[in-house]
Amino acid sequence: xxxxxxxxxxxxxxxxxxxxxxxxxxxxxxxxxxxxxxxxxxxxxxxxxxxxxxxxxxxxxxxxxxxxxxxxxxxxxxxxxxxxxxxxxxxxxxxxxxxxxxxxxxxxxxxxxxxxxxxxxxxxxxxxxxxxxxxxxxxxxxxxxxxxxxxxxxxxxxxxxxxxxxxxxxxxxxxxxxxxxxxxxxxxxxxxxxxxxxxxxxxxxxxxxxxxxxxxxxxxxxxxxxxxxxxxxxxxxxxxxxxxxxxxxxx
Numbered sequence: 001x002x003x004x005x006x007x008x009x010x011x012x013x014x015x016x017x018x019x020x021x022x023x024x025x026x027x028x029x030x031x032x033x034x035x036x037x038x039x040x041x042x043x044x045x046x047x048x049x050x051x052x053x054x055x056x057x058x059x060x061x062x063x064x065x066x067x068x069x070x071x072x073x074x075x076x077x078x079x080x081x082x083x084x085x086x087x088x089x090x091x092x093x094x095x096x097x098x099x100x101x102x103x104x105x106x107x108x109x110x111x112x113x114x115x116x117x118x119x120x121x122x123x124x125x126x127x128x129x130x131x132x133x134x135x136x137x138x139x140x141x142x143x144x145x146x147x148x149x150x151x152x153x154x155x156x157x158x159x160x161x162x163x164x165x166x167x168x169x170x171x172x173x174x175x176x177x178x179x180x181x182x183x184x185x186x187x188x189x190x191x192x193x194x195x196x197x198x199x200x201x202x203x204x205x206x207x208x209x210x211x212x213x214x215x216x217x218x219x220x221x222x223x224x225x226x227x228x229x230x231x232x233x234x235x236x237x238x239x240x241x242x243x244x245x246x247x248x249x250x251x
Contacts (some may be wrong), residue, residue, distance in 0.1 A: 011085040011101070015078055022075035027207060069116035073109060076196075076214040077188060080221045081108060084163075084184055088177060091166045100166070100177040107181020108188070115189050123200040140201045144194035151228035156191035158225040160184065192217055 085101050092100050126136050147153050164180060167173040195213050202209045219235030 011082055011089060015082055015085070019075050019078050022071045022078075023211075025071050026075055026210075066113065066116070069120070070109065070113060072210070073112040073116075076210060076217065077108075077112060077192070078105070079214075079218050080160075080188065081105065081184065083161075083221070084180065087163050088166060088180065092173065093168060096170065096173055100173060103174060103177040104181035104184070107178045107183075108185040109181075111182055111185025111189060115193075119193070119196060119200065123197060126201065134203060137198070137201045137203055140194075140198040144198040147194035149230055149232055151230060153191060154226055154228040154231075154233070156187050157220065157223070158228070159187040160191060160221065161225050162187075 081104070085104060088100050088104055089097050126140070130136050162183070164176065164183075166176045166180070195217065199206065199209050199213045216235065219238035220233060222237045222241070223233065223235060224237075
């Protein structure tokens with residue numbers, strides 16, 4: 001097995017240790033901490049006006065909103081970093097690996113955390129502009145489908161597969177790892193923004209929708225880079241992998 005493949009296996013468990021608790025907190029709502037309703041469209045659909053929004057935010061601190069968004073990103077998006085982190089571990093010296101991996105994750109999360117207010121603000125603005133609910137979701141879903149088949153989506157996916165060189169020694173290695181995390185976050189946001197927005201605008205069953213979207217994002221990331229063009233993109237590699245695993249388990 002290539003070294004990058006072995007290192008990918010070694011980062012899978014730590015990523016799961018970060019993602020699984022995030023899923024549990026989101027599923028349980030206020031299980032142990034005050035998690036805001038970021039992963040339920042109740043916040044959006046229950047606010048009738050900007051005045052009502054300001055009133056609601058007096059009971060939800062910016063720190064709580066940030067925590068909820070970080071949990072959502074950790075649950076949905078961190079698993080897609082497996083290939084990138086495996087590459088970093090394979091290209092770095094043993095004594096630097098832990099710090100370099102942490103810098104990549106920090107840069108990646110920083111971009112998504114910065115995108116949170118924009119995504120939530122856009123979702124709220126769409127609701128306030130058309131408070132009917134269902135029409136907004138249908139429009140967002142149509143935009144997501146159009147984006148999924150566009151060449152710009154494929155271009156963003158291709159950039160998610162980029163693996164720039166990592167210097168062998170500090171401090172250059174630290175800067176390379178942080179830039180890799182920031183770049184991965186930027187291209188991931190560009191690739192996934194439409195799906196994330198549609199999931200935020202789902203009138204009901206939001207947690208289930210979020211799980212389906214997260215699985216699809218992970219599956220499409222397994223596909224190799226392709227020439228940007230207008231086309232349907234099915235996650236065939238993930239389907240073949242799942243079929244192989246099921247067939248192997250049945251023997």
